[in-house]
Amino acid sequence: MPAAALIAARSLVATPAQARTIGSVEGRRAFAFKEVGKRFGDKIVLDGISLDVRAGQFLAVIGKSGCGKSTLLRLLAGLDRPTRGSLTFGAAEEGHSRTRFMFQEPRLLPWASVVKNVEIGLTGIADGTDARRRALAMLGEVGLADRADEWPSVLSGGQKQRVALARALVGQPQILALDEPLGALDALTRIEMQQLLERIWLNQKFTAVLVTHDVGEAVALADRVVVIGAGRIALDLDVPVARPRRHGSAELAHIEGTILDHLFSRI
Amino acid sequence: MSLATRLSRNGAAGWLLPAAIIAGWEAAARAGLIPANVLPAPSAVAGAFWRLTLSGELVRNIGVSTLRALSGFAIGGSIGFALGLANGLSALSRGLTDTTLQMIRNIPHLALIPLVILWFGIDEEAKLFLVALGVFFPIYVNTLLGIQSVDPQLVEMGRVYGLDRRALFFRVILPGALPSIFVGLRYALGIMWLTLIVAETISASSGLGYMAMQAREFLLIDVVVLSILIYALLGKLADSLARLLERLSLGWHPAFQKG
Numbered sequence: 001m002p003a004a005a006l007i008a009a010r011s012l013v014a015t016p017a018q019a020r021t022i023g024s025v026e027g028r029r030a031f032a033f034k035e036v037g038k039r040f041g042d043k044i045v046l047d048g049i050s051l052d053v054r055a056g057q058f059l060a061v062i063g064k065s066g067c068g069k070s071t072l073l074r075l076l077a078g079l080d081r082p083t084r085g086s087l088t089f090g091a092a093e094e095g096h097s098r099t100r101f102m103f104q105e106p107r108l109l110p111w112a113s114v115v116k117n118v119e120i121g122l123t124g125i126a127d128g129t130d131a132r133r134r135a136l137a138m139l140g141e142v143g144l145a146d147r148a149d150e151w152p153s154v155l156s157g158g159q160k161q162r163v164a165l166a167r168a169l170v171g172q173p174q175i176l177a178l179d180e181p182l183g184a185l186d187a188l189t190r191i192e193m194q195q196l197l198e199r200i201w202l203n204q205k206f207t208a209v210l211v212t213h214d215v216g217e218a219v220a221l222a223d224r225v226v227v228i229g230a231g232r233i234a235l236d237l238d239v240p241v242a243r244p245r246r247h248g249s250a251e252l253a254h255i256e257g258t259i260l261d262h263l264f265s266r267i
Numbered sequence: 268m269s270l271a272t273r274l275s276r277n278g279a280a281g282w283l284l285p286a287a288i289i290a291g292w293e294a295a296a297r298a299g300l301i302p303a304n305v306l307p308a309p310s311a312v313a314g315a316f317w318r319l320t321l322s323g324e325l326v327r328n329i330g331v332s333t334l335r336a337l338s339g340f341a342i343g344g345s346i347g348f349a350l351g352l353a354n355g356l357s358a359l360s361r362g363l364t365d366t367t368l369q370m371i372r373n374i375p376h377l378a379l380i381p382l383v384i385l386w387f388g389i390d391e392e393a394k395l396f397l398v399a400l401g402v403f404f405p406i407y408v409n410t411l412l413g414i415q416s417v418d419p420q421l422v423e424m425g426r427v428y429g430l431d432r433r434a435l436f437f438r439v440i441l442p443g444a445l446p447s448i449f450v451g452l453r454y455a456l457g458i459m460w461l462t463l464i465v466a467e468t469i470s471a472s473s474g475l476g477y478m479a480m481q482a483r484e485f486l487l488i489d490v491v492v493l494s495i496l497i498y499a500l501l502g503k504l505a506d507s508l509a510r511l512l513e514r515l516s517l518g519w520h521p522a523f524q525k526g
Contacts, residue, residue, distance in 0.1 A: 077427065100428075107424040111442040111519040120438075123429045151519045167428075 029090040030055040030175055030207035031076065036085035037231075038071055045071045047231035048085070053224075055090055055174070058201060058208045060222035062215060062259070067228045069211045070179055076209060077101040077177045090174075100173035102181045106160035108152040114163055115139060115148040121167040138170040139163070141200060158189035162196065169200060176201075178210045182217065191247060194221055198243070215263070219255045220245055227262060235262050307489040312496065315489035324478070329497065332474040335391065336463050339398025344455060347403040348448075351410025355444070356436075361411075368407065376400045377465055389470035394463060401462035402455040409451025413444030446520060449513045456505040464498060 030053045038046040045068040053059055063069045074080040075087060077099050089098075100121070108117045118135035119127075126134055139145045142162040152160060161181060168176055178197075182190045198221055201208050212218050218225050219239050227235035237259065241251050289309050295301050296308030303311065319325035350368070354361040376397060387393035417440050425439045467476025475494050482490035517523050 079423075079427065103420070103424065105420060107420050109421060109439065109442070111445075111517075112438070120425070120428050120430070123434070151524070153519065153521050153524070 028055040029053070030057065031087065031089045033072075033075075034086045034088070036075065036082045036087060038068070038075060038080065039083050044231055046075075046082075049228075049231075049233060050085075051226065051233065053207060053209070055207055056205050058198075058210070058221055058223045060210045060212060060218035060225045061228060062212055062218050062225060062263075063228035063234075064263070065213065068231050069228050072228065073101075073177045073179050073209060073211050076175070098174040100168040100171065100176050102164055102168045102176065102178045104180045104183055106152070106157075106164040108160055108163055108167075110152055112152075113149050114144065114152060114155070117152060117163055118166045118170050121170040123171075125171045135166070135170055138166040141169075141203075142166045142196060156189075158185050158193060161185065161193060165193075165197065165200070169204065169206075172204065173206055175207045175209065178208065178212075180212055183212070183214075190217070197221065202243070215256050215259050216247075216252075219252045219259070220247060225255075225259060227259060229263075235259065304486075304488065307492060311489045312493050315487070315493045319478075319490065319493070328473060328475050328478045329501075332463060332467065332476070333501075335394045335467075335474065336398060336459050339395045339463070340402050340455065340459050342395060343399030343401065343403040344406050344452075346399070347406030347451075347455075348410050351407045351448075352414065355411045355414025356440070365411075368404075372404050372408070376462065380466065380469055383466075384470050389472060393470060394466045394474075397466045398459055398462045401458040405451045405454040405458060406448075407451075409447045409454070410444065413447030413451075414440060416447065417443035446517060449509065449517070452512075453506060453509045456509055457502065460498060460502050460505065 032053065033049050033051040036046060036049045037044065049072065061069045061072060071080065075082055079101070108114075109120070112120075115132060115135050118138055119131045121138075122131045122134060125131075136145060136148055139148055142165055144159060144162055144166070147155065147159070152163065155163065164181070182193050185193060194217060197208075208221075210218070210221060219241075222239055225235075225237045225239055226233055227237075229235075237255065239252075239255055241249075241255075245252060292301070292306075293309045296303070296306070296311075301308075307315075316325065350364065354365055379397070379400070383393045383396055387396065421439050421443065422435065425435045430438065463474075464476045467474040468480050469476075471477040475497060479491050479494035482488075482494070514523055
């Protein structure tokens, strides 16, 4: 199959999955932006974004600094309200409360042990021994079960971000919003974290929305890549590459090239 | 392990210098280098300590002073803490009271002694008022500062994860403000003794300050020196207690982690 055929510029309506089969979740909508705009004072940050995302999809949002990609994520997580347009969720009981946010920084409470930090993710969901048990299980998933009772200050940057990931996922969110969470990590730790994130996503089947400025990271992880430019969707691409994906493979490199060309030819 | 490191490990190193000073002082007094009517020898001070302990006078005066110090501290400290919290958490409260408090803060509280004597005479209220006023400001200022310096990113994280106001306060804001509150606490303990001693020296009919003033009247220099030494020990005791509390509650802080 020629590489060009792998990349199909898509309409705004989501089409069924390509590389991954998700069973019953297949085709169900996770959330949809409809003509969403956001302005801060006179500055228009988002200008009519329409985006329909299928449940279980891994979406990457990329764009240059200040293009509004983080704002998009904050709207999704309910941290900000859109100035126009609407945001709907797949099921009525979902919505912001079932959306978890992972920040650029770990934002762990330095005065709480690692496991207590993870338990924050169970606020309103579980408490007491049940919360501890679930938090420990999640810490096991990210490979930090043996560090549960230590202070965050003794962990490395990558370990802290793994604790933050456990905190985000322990409540089993429908949607996980990630705001460049790997941006501050070194290259090797970063690849490790990408693999961890992909593995947990494959297990838990949540919808992931990853904001990043790293095109390589976007194509390595995502089913679909959206490029934001000047407050609008400039490009919407599927990444129909089978998993597990190999870093630096020709297919991924080709898609990455297409996106980079797009980012730098326009605007 | 050398002797010096072992001593500093168990905190004994800090006591070497005071012990050496006392030994030198005793030797100088015995040799007649220091006249007894200027500075009595440590053994004479120890004798005074023994005499006053036997008569019950010392224990009674220390008890009276400690009670005054702690009650004044409790009153001023809790008002300062409450106002610090209120002004740290609410912009409205801060807007209403902070300017006034900052103006009052710039009056040296000991300058109020003449006024306080006119108001309260030499009763207990005078001492309580001065101590409370003295400890109020360090606690207030540092509590406010602590709350204002809590990382807003952590507060946002708490909100995103659905912590209610109560949980946000007890799990994010208060622990974040605690290191600064402890700075205020230790500072306030120092002010507490200072204020009390000055107040008791000027206007009291019991307590350590009064004991020292009485001894001056009767030229009992050994008792005067004893009182001063007891102040030093009480101050050190209060500071050690505050540090112990600090270590127990700030175990997460890199500054308090060993090894």
